[in-house]
Amino acid sequence: xxxxxxxxxxxxxxxxxxxxxxxxxxxxxxxxxxxxxxxxxxxxxxxxxxxxxxxxxxxxxxxxxxxxxxxxxxxxxxxxxxxxxxxxxxxxxxxxxxxxxxxxxxxxxxxxxxxxxxxxxxxxxxxxxxxxxxxxxxxxxxxxxxxxx
Numbered sequence: 001x002x003x004x005x006x007x008x009x010x011x012x013x014x015x016x017x018x019x020x021x022x023x024x025x026x027x028x029x030x031x032x033x034x035x036x037x038x039x040x041x042x043x044x045x046x047x048x049x050x051x052x053x054x055x056x057x058x059x060x061x062x063x064x065x066x067x068x069x070x071x072x073x074x075x076x077x078x079x080x081x082x083x084x085x086x087x088x089x090x091x092x093x094x095x096x097x098x099x100x101x102x103x104x105x106x107x108x109x110x111x112x113x114x115x116x117x118x119x120x121x122x123x124x125x126x127x128x129x130x131x132x133x134x135x136x137x138x139x140x141x142x143x144x145x146x147x148x149x
Contacts, residue, residue: 017035017036017037017038017048018034018035018036019033019034019035019036020033020034021033021034022034022052022086022087023086024084024085024086025052025054025085025086025087026085026086026087026088026116027082027084027085027088030054030055030056032052032053032054032067032087033052033053034050034051034052034087035051035052035053036048036049036050036051036072037049037051045073045074047071047072047073048071048072048073049068049069049070049071049072050069050070050072050078050090051066051067051068051069052066052067052069052087053065053066054066054067067120067121068120068121069087069090069114069121070090070092070112070114070121070123072092073094073095074103075094075095075096075097075107076092076093076094076095077092077093077136077137078090078091078092078093078137079091079137079138081113087116088115088116089113089114089115089116090113090114090121091111091112091113091114091137091148092111092112092113092114093109093110093111093137093140094109094110094111094112095107095108095109096108096109096110096128098132104134105132105134106132106133106134107132107133107134108128108129108130108131108132108133109128109129109133109140109147110125110126110127110128110129111125111126111127111128111129111147111148112124112125112126113126113148126147126148126149127144127146127147127148127149128147129143129144129147130144131143131144
């Protein structure tokens with residue numbers, strides 16, 4: 001209506017978290033819309049994904065599709081590794097629960113790298129921190145750079 005195209009995306013989630021346009025997605029000249037569907041029971045904790053709506057240039061020229069990125073949780077944090085090609089590599093830090101830890105306490109962090117192979121994301125497990133953190137990814141890497149080895 002009025003020259004607009006409207007699309008619906010089915011989500012198996014009950015909330016929508018972050019949503020934003022990512023320019024030069026994966027180094028292609030086209031933007032993508034990143035969104036984060038969240039599944040929660042409205043209590044403590046949730047599960048979500050980073051998903052990207054793309055058009056063409058991804059092996060599906062002339063059509064829209066959703067690329068599913070890494071799964072995240074309430075103790076996860078992520079970062080695009082290449083600012084000139086955001087989404088080509090995504091670094092994820094996952095908090096690991098330990099006995100007698102509170103929800104908002106610092107946690108050890110397990111790192112993963114998600115690489116785009118032209119069709120889907122491939123996960124590579126990296127290292128786990130020796131210490132507990134509730135800091136952004138860059139601060140954790142600065143303190144323990146070996147987690148990326």
